[in-house]
Amino acid sequence: MEDVGDAGQIHRVVISMRAMLLFCALALGCRAMAYVPDCNVTRGIYLSAAPLLHSGYWGPYQSGFEFSDVAHSGAASAYCSSVGGTGSGGGVSQQVAVNQQEAAPLKVSGWSRAVEVEGQNREYRYSIYLDIRHTDGTGTYGIQAQFSPGTHDWEYSETMVELEKPIASVSFFAFVREKPGAAYFDDLFLGPPGGENLLKNAGFEPDDRQDTLTRDRTYTTLADLNVNAIHTYLSGSPDYWRKADGSRNANVERFLQTARGKGMGVWLTLGHPPMPGFKDADDPNFPVYECVNGPWGQAWTEGLRLAAAYDLAGISLVPDEYNWLYGRLRQGYEKHADPRVVEFYAKLPPMCDCPICRQQYRAAFGRDIPELDTSTWFAAQTEPYLDYLQHRYDSTTAWMKRSADAVKSANPSVRTDSLICVTPICSDFWWGPGVAWDRVGYEADIDFPTTDPYIQLHNYLGDSTHWYVTETAAHLTGSTPKRQCGIVLEASRLRKEFRPLDPVEVYGSALSAVCHGAKELAWWHYTHITGTGAAANPELSYACVKGVYELLEQADGWLGGLQPHGGVAYLHSRASDDLWRFYSQPEPNALLTHSGQNERYAAVAQREMLYYLFRRGVPTDLYYLEQVTERQLADYRVIMVPFPFAISADRVALLKRVAESGKRIVVVSEFGTLDATGRPHPTPALLELLGLKSAPSGEVADSLSIDMSPPKIPDDEQFTVYADVDVTEDARVVARANEIPAVWSRQVGKGAVYFMSGSFGYDSVANRDNQERTHDRRIVPDPIALGHGRVLDMVLTMASDGSAFVLEPPEEPADVEVTCLRNAGGDLVVLAINWENEPVECTLQVPAEGHKSTLWGYRIGPDGGVAKLSIEMAPAYTSWSKELTLGPQEAYLLRMLPK
């Protein structure tokens, strides 16, 4: 009896423990956690999650696979199924290193058994499928060994791969996709004909499924690199995240738990959501649009909601390579069996005018969507097209807000990110992808606007220097009231025909991004850093990434709440970029204030002003003119408005108020021709504030004469200014060209406004001869036009009473970056980078009232090595000063404590 009694008691204890576990599981299911490593700047890396997720050789394709005891040989196979439609599918995947020294044939083969796979003929949708990477970095995609659809017993398929270039690696898939059906795969082969099978666990047999070796090695490498953030991609299929029976994905949960145990957070980008398929043009599912306002947008948001219920650190609000254009759709259907489908997509405009968009446009603007072209240009410069631009931004902003809300409702502590790599800042073509960063940042409640300013990949514009990373970080930070962003960086060249990156382009870019608001960094890509990427220089990439992450880990305690110290608030106008472009095609409109047909004029003019501030060592905070608030501007003495071609009346009133309150406002080139939606103001909106009786017009180029203690301007340097200028009596003219007022100031309340009347932004570089669309050599920044630079120095010195610069003006400008910030604890933080391959001398001047005289911190050099460093400063007027010699590609991150 006694024994029985004990047994009964134990039984009851077990039952109550089960009940408790069930209760915990339910509670966790309702309120997921998020694990974000405890630091100011997360140190991330992109990698394939497969070896971390599965601890097996096989990864999933889309919704994945299960091991089955149905077997062609041995005891097991892989079973997968697909529900049908765009983006659906199931199957297996494996990354295979081939490492051919010279081109040689490969055989791919395998066995499959089908259950009701839709279709008439063999095709790629049910096949073994290879994407190949060659040793020179190029790819060959979509090599297949196809299987028969329908229902059948084991069937063999084989293909010989004979390519001209040697193969580095193969992404191997076996799947059913984009159509309903299920299949078993077994005894797969990839390797030299008659040679060794390069696939691991090719027969899915249970005794050799485990691969903890790769997983363990990966975590060890990440720890050695000082990484604490894993960035990766997983499926956008709802059934990947929640099975039909409501259960969660155990592989993902185990992966997140292990990563957390190692102090690493996980950031995720989902794949495109599956969409219903269609047979032909008569199918009720035809046509499918990838519209943010339609079922595609809803399915995407729903996928985010499901994934956010997991213990993630962050999740991207858009798919990888996202843009709201239909090139992808057109390509996807150009070989469809029904010619009506092909024709429909061939004629589909790249910008959406689907029935839902038509209805929303009509509701918002009271008229029909105008005819859209098969390009991203508009047929006419008319109001319906201006409204269509608003419709695009309204739609993506609302969609991203719905997505952010879905994520936060599932898990409030998951960070909302956005890897929008098709909306780089350099393109300044905002309406193409359809994303206005500032509206997303201010209206959609995104936490970390993120993009990937790859220096080399954007050479298609020819102007992509290392400043492009700095510029991008400043823009993303400025696009959100949270004043923070994420930056994805290249750790090495991505293709063999590209030049190797210089070390400073790796660690310097990271440090510069952090000093302009990046709180999440991630490298593209693990394979490049560890050497399996075909074009990498792994030793150097590894050393530079490890070094700069070591530095950032050491310095992390002083990177909280960084703000530029002194310096300038720079108000970028996105509307001016857009509307200049809008009015430049098909013919330049008379509203444009400068001649020539350059649709990027406004964007380049603004960028040159920003680059001038960066290059001259002016701590600068970027805001968007369309969004900035008076409160945000409270701490700045000087506000620069680089190109207010389009500006709304309330922004003009804001500038007037802040000037009256004592700010100095430097306005360059423009006087408010348009409102922010593109309609011309009856009279330009900034005339009164700038001290103009009428709108300036015409253009004249001449030398500049300056009244008081003029800076040294080269005799032959010409300045292009407005020809007809009528200033008010209270304007104090400082400089004239051919007797025409060119630069003046005007008292406004307790403050002042300075106007530079002409092409002072666009013309601030001497030439653009450096800009080449090449991958052979590093593009160096355009030479500053000496006279223009000195006039800008003069105006900024007047406006800031000399306090704006952290660098003394150099005789010969070099490519150095110096800025000064203040952290949450009141320390000053100084960044200094020599981007050149020669030593550079410069004089640092830190406005350091109330701080000790020693700068101390870290130095990183071209071998990636990090060393401690201290610099004793000398008092000079109101600042601490020091002449520095920065070694080739040397970077310093230093701090100065309060007294």
Ligand SMILES: [Zn+2]
């Ligand atoms: Zn649409």
